[in-house]
Amino acid sequence: MELTLHDYWRSSSAFRVRIALNLKGADYRGVEVDLLANEQLAEGYAAVNAQKLVPALEVDGQVITQSLAIIDWLDGAFPVPRLIPEDPLERARTIALAQIIIADTQPLQNLRVLKYLRAQFGADDAAVDQWAQHWIGEGLAALEAQAPEEGYFGGTAPNIVDVVLVPQIMNARRYKLDLAPFPCLTRIDEAMHALDAVAQAKPETLRPA
Structure with missing residues (x-):
């Protein structure tokens, strides 16, 4: 099986997929799509992912987009360790928790949203930081x-909620959010960072200073 991950080192959505791939021990090839250079808008990449976003995982030439769908596929292709429970009720509960980050928090502070705030509404750095802090704080409070x-x-052992938490805590620190109100989440994040699967997936590992 040939796996190719269309990736960007600083993307939190791609980071969570890299963690999942590493936890599964899956062998894959990474191809960078530089979001700052707008490579995602190029015609060639649009043919891979019509949304022009990362990540996208090619599996023997077939493409899976959206991090939740990719991780769900990984659970089927690489059953151990399992990241989403098989029991229907536990599966629903786990996905609901993961969606607090995937659907309701991370999209509001990703690059294209913040660019739009700056371009269309004249938001300066302070306003962008305040926006990000607000929505990240709300999401983390619900998860805590x-x-x-x-x-x-x-x-x-970690599941998908733990996987998606790591990049979100990274973003919280990036926007200087006070993490003191979230002791359980910061404890889990610390435990996750002790895992090789996370260490190998971190942005600073892909792009050393």
């Missing part, structure tokens, strides 16, 4: 209220 006091969201 449902976080385990011990272990991972996945129990003794």
Whole structure:
């Protein structure tokens, strides 16, 4: 099986997919799509992903877009370790928690949204930071209220919620959000960063200073 990940080192959506691929021990080739250079808008990449976003995973020439769909496919193709429970109720509950980040938090502070705020509404750096802090804070507060006091969201091993949390905490720090109100989440993030799968996927690993 040949896997090619269309990726950007600083993308939190791509970061979560890299973590999942590493946890699965999947062998893949990374191809950078430089979002700052607008490579995602090029005709060649639009043929890969009509949304012109990263990540996109090619599987033997067939393309899967959207990080949740990619991770769900990985669970089927590489069943161990499982990131989304098989039990229907637990599966629904787990996806709901992951969607707090994937659907309701991260999209509001990704690059294209912040560019639009600057271009269309004249938002300066302070306003952009305030916007990001607000929406990240709301998302993390909802997740903290449902976080385990011990272990991972996945129990003794990470699941998809733990995977998507890591890039979101990275973004929270980037926008200087006070993380003191989120002790369970910061504990989980710290535990995740101790894993090789996370260390190898980090932006600073792909693009050393």
